[in-house]
Amino acid sequence: MEAYRDQYATLFNGGKGVTLIGISVDSDTALVSWAKDARFPFIFASDGDGAVGTKYGAYNPENKVDNRSLYVIGPDGRIAYKAQPFRQSSADAYTELEAEIDKLSPPGAGRP
Numbered sequence: 001m002e003a004y005r006d007q008y009a010t011l012f013n014g015g016k017g018v019t020l021i022g023i024s025v026d027s028d029t030a031l032v033s034w035a036k037d038a039r040f041p042f043i044f045a046s047d048g049d050g051a052v053g054t055k056y057g058a059y060n061p062e063n064k065v066d067n068r069s070l071y072v073i074g075p076d077g078r079i080a081y082k083a084q085p086f087r088q089s090s091a092d093a094y095t096e097l098e099a100e101i102d103k104l105s106p107p108g109a110g111r112p
Contacts, residue, residue, distance in 0.1 A: 023046075
C-alpha cells in the first residue's frame, strides 16, 4: 500500500477520475488508524468476514486473509483489469496498472 501511496499522484492521476479502495480483512478501526498514521490519500474498507474477497476469488478461508489481488473497475462497473496475485515487487506490474488506468480515465484526467 505504501507503493500506491508514494505513486498516487502519477499512477492514480492524483484521484482525478480514479477511486482507489484498499480492502482488507482487518478491522475498520485498525484500517483507520493505519491509514491515518501512514498518511494514505485513499480510502480503505474492512471485509472482516471475507465476503468481498470470496466473491472476487481473493479470500483464503484457511488462513482468513485476502491475497494481493488488484482489480480495476471500469466506468461501466465491470472488471476491466485483474492482477491476481498483484506482483507488488515488480516495476512492470505498476507500468501495466498505469496503462490500464490511462485507458479508462476520462479525458482531461491525464498525468500531472
